[in-house]
Amino acid sequence: MPLVAHNNLPTFERLRCEGQTILPPGRAMHQDIRELHIGLCNMMPDAALAATERQFFRLVGQSNPIAQFYMHPFTLPQLPRSAKARKHIADYYEDFEQLKRDGLDALIITGANVTHADLSDEPFWEPLSEVISWAWDNVTSTLCSCLATHAVLQQRHQQQRRPLGFKRWGVYSHKVEDRAHPLVSNVNTRFDVPHSRWNDISNVQFETAGLKVLVRSAVAGVHLAVSEDGFRTVYFQGHPEYDSVSLLKEYKREVTRYTKGEVQQYPPFPENYFSRNCQAILNEYRIRLDTALNDGQVPPELPEDLLASRVDNTWHDSAEAVVGNWIGKVYQVTHQERGLPFMEGVDPNDPLGLRIADCG
Numbered sequence: 001m002p003l004v005a006h007n008n009l010p011t012f013e014r015l016r017c018e019g020q021t022i023l024p025p026g027r028a029m030h031q032d033i034r035e036l037h038i039g040l041c042n043m044m045p046d047a048a049l050a051a052t053e054r055q056f057f058r059l060v061g062q063s064n065p066i067a068q069f070y071m072h073p074f075t076l077p078q079l080p081r082s083a084k085a086r087k088h089i090a091d092y093y094e095d096f097e098q099l100k101r102d103g104l105d106a107l108i109i110t111g112a113n114v115t116h117a118d119l120s121d122e123p124f125w126e127p128l129s130e131v132i133s134w135a136w137d138n139v140t141s142t143l144c145s146c147l148a149t150h151a152v153l154q155q156r157h158q159q160q161r162r163p164l165g166f167k168r169w170g171v172y173s174h175k176v177e178d179r180a181h182p183l184v185s186n187v188n189t190r191f192d193v194p195h196s197r198w199n200d201i202s203n204v205q206f207e208t209a210g211l212k213v214l215v216r217s218a219v220a221g222v223h224l225a226v227s228e229d230g231f232r233t234v235y236f237q238g239h240p241e242y243d244s245v246s247l248l249k250e251y252k253r254e255v256t257r258y259t260k261g262e263v264q265q266y267p268p269f270p271e272n273y274f275s276r277n278c279q280a281i282l283n284e285y286r287i288r289l290d291t292a293l294n295d296g297q298v299p300p301e302l303p304e305d306l307l308a309s310r311v312d313n314t315w316h317d318s319a320e321a322v323v324g325n326w327i328g329k330v331y332q333v334t335h336q337e338r339g340l341p342f343m344e345g346v347d348p349n350d351p352l353g354l355r356i357a358d359c360g
Contacts, residue, residue: 002022002068003060003069004022004035004070008092010050011054023068035070036327037102037103038105038106038107041075041128042075043110043148051243055241056071059240060327075089076127078124079112100138105139106139106327107139107142109131110147110148128151132156140334141231141233145241156209164198164199168196168220169250170194170195173192173218173219174224175215176188184214187321187322188321192272192314192318193223193239193319194238195220196239196247197237201221203216211226234326240322247273251267255289266286273311274307285303
């Protein structure tokens with residue numbers, strides 16, 4: 001599904017350099033179907049702001065090559081930002097009030113860093129609640145990621161997340177609970193998803209809220225669930241949008257905190273992520289780091305480039321398939337509600353051609 005670069009957001013050029021199809025507005029292909037407009041409410045902190053843009057743009061853009069869509073990033077002004085991040089937002093992000101007037105077909109809400117045990121005490125709680133409520137009434141479907149899932153469960157269903165007592169951190173195997181649901185149609189029945197969180201909404205809490213769990217891990221818990229109608233709100237508790245190196249960069253940040261004395265405990269490895277070879281490299285690095293710190297010397301750099309070429313991505317294909325199914329359902333519903341025609345030869349029940357043909 002080609003992205004249309006309708007502004008100068010650097011993410012478009014970055015994805016183009018990766019080989020993804022990016023169309024300038026003047027070259028957007030003429031089609032008999034209306035393009036899709038998808039909002040991205042990016043609440044991530046400054047260090048992850050641009051990376052999160054790329055991850056979700058890439059994931060949606062690679063889901064299927066047929067239709068065209070416009071991504072509309074925006075954020076919440078109550079989130080603390082550096083001068084550099086404020087400039088990025090001012091230059092490239094859109095205004096939520098204007099997006100409400102223009103309308104969106106779908107919305108993605110990212111996670112965020114928090115400082116309070118109760119999400120309702122966060123400074124972004126009220127504006128985020130406004131976004132959630134508006135989307136429920138005006139957007140075909142909203143996809144919530146991690147912290148956003150926890151916020152919607154608390155706001156709409158009075159289900160408050162609970163501390164795990166440790167950081168759930170790594171890549172975990174998940175099983176599809178309902179193979180007939182369209183969001184997991186033709187997706188592997190077992191697949192990996194990264195997680196990175198200190199809090200959890202349990203399987204029982206999702207079910208108590210009247211929501212349907214579609215994908216769950218025996219270790220990491222619920223990853224994918226949907227609202228009562230099966231589509232209006234989609235909940236991710238994991239991070240299928242992560243790049244191959246996202247957990248590596250997160251591990252590096254934790255090591256840096258240890259090096260600076262911000263934390264006393266050296267970080268454990270993310271589970272099921274680093275190979276034995278990577279772990280050996282990192283164990284050797286820790287010895288050199290501790291020696292340097294004890295001797296009052298400059299700490300060595302973590303060998304990020306060496307490790308980046310050795311980590312595997314075991315989740316992107318399944319993530320792409322799930323998001324492709326979501327986009328296909330958004331397309332189907334929006335066109336049916338607006339009475340718009342489908343392209344010639346396109347099955348309205350499978351608009352993005354995601355089903356496998358019966359060759360019998």
